[in-house]
Amino acid sequence: MIEARDISVRIGEIEILHGIDLDVPNGSVVTVVGANGAGKTTLLRVLSRLAPLTKGTIRFDGEVIDRMEPHKLAQRGLVHVPQGRQIIPSLSVEDNLLIGANRIPGLEDAEKARLLEQEYARFPVLKERRAIPGGSLSGGEQQMLAVSRALMMKPKLLMLDEPSLGLAPQIVRAILDALRDLSRDGMTVLLVEQAAFTALKIADVGYVLQNGRVVLSGPTGDLLKDSRLIERYLG
Template sequence: MLQIKNLYAYYGKIEALSGVTCHVRTGEIVTLIGANGAGKTTLLNSLCGLVRSRGNISFDGASIMHLAPEAVVACGISQAPEGRQIFAPLTVEENLELGAYLRFRQRQQQEIAVDLKKIYDLFPRLWERRLQAAGALSGGEQQMLAIGRALMAKPRLLLLDEPSLGLAPLMVDIIMDTVVRLRREGVTILMVEQNARTALGIADRGYVLETGRIILSGPAADLLNDRQVTRAYLGKDYREFTEGR
């Protein structure tokens, strides 16, 4: 579905990605892990047309390099960004409807109403709070809203940037269970996560980024058991636990 080849990205004169090559197959959950500043968010923003880049990005065999962000959304890619970036003064339902902005312009109101109900079925808490200001939601509820808003664009590829950031463990479990459910329902997912253990636990494959380069890749289960990954991202306790089993 997604093919990235030799991608470089820049903030001014600073090179944030250095020749990244990776891919996502239809129906997969693929995770990008790495330390802060490794380039994970930059990679997602490059896919969305938000960062100056060069190289090649193709989606379903067609290049999406240099497309405007709204054109990328129209192709079938949407993102739940890091930090959620909800519109705090607007209601929950207004935030969700904004996710379907391009579809409103295409006069898909009946389909949008059906999809809005699906989001409320996926996240019942959003239904309960649909008329409340989004800024009054808890962190976990705001993350649900950010994912729901991205889904309202009806993407075939969903980009998730740090969906577990700042959440309590129980809420992290709910969000990750939702990610797995979305994959079962036909949404392909590329997810950035600092919580490597959680991300690799639900992913099919993973890539490890370090200072703008991919240094490791493979099946998620293999990365979970890779000594370099456990040492750098999973911690000493996890390594000793797995080696002692």
């Protein structure tokens, strides 16, 4: 689904990412973990074409996307849920969701209605609050809204940046359970998280970033047994 090779990113005189190789196989959950400042957010922004690539090549679904515009890439199925949610607080929950569906050219009203009901079934609290402004939701509910808005775009690959940040454990569990269910249904997920242990438990493959470099990678079952990882990231 995603094949990234020798990815390097320089901002001014500072190189943020250093020759990263990343593979996200179709139908898998892949997580990228690491401390603050490791380069996780920059990596997602480069993959979704929101940040410039200094060196390297990115393929999505077999196609080189190094120069593709972000909105065209999203229409092809690579959808990015950024850190900070970025919902529109003055619009209702339902209108926020429909923004996602409206980004798909030619999507019929019947399909939009089906997608709405699908997301309301995934996160019932959104249905209960469908008519209220998105800004009136709690932080956890806003994160659910951000995830559901992205899913309204019918992604092939869903990328999420720190979806658990600042949320209560029960909300985090609901969101991560939803991601695991999506993977079981065939969706590909790339998850960036600082909560390393939580992310590795639901993923198939993990990458550990440190100072813009991949220092460990492999099946998550192996990474969770790695004493270096436990000492450095999981305490």
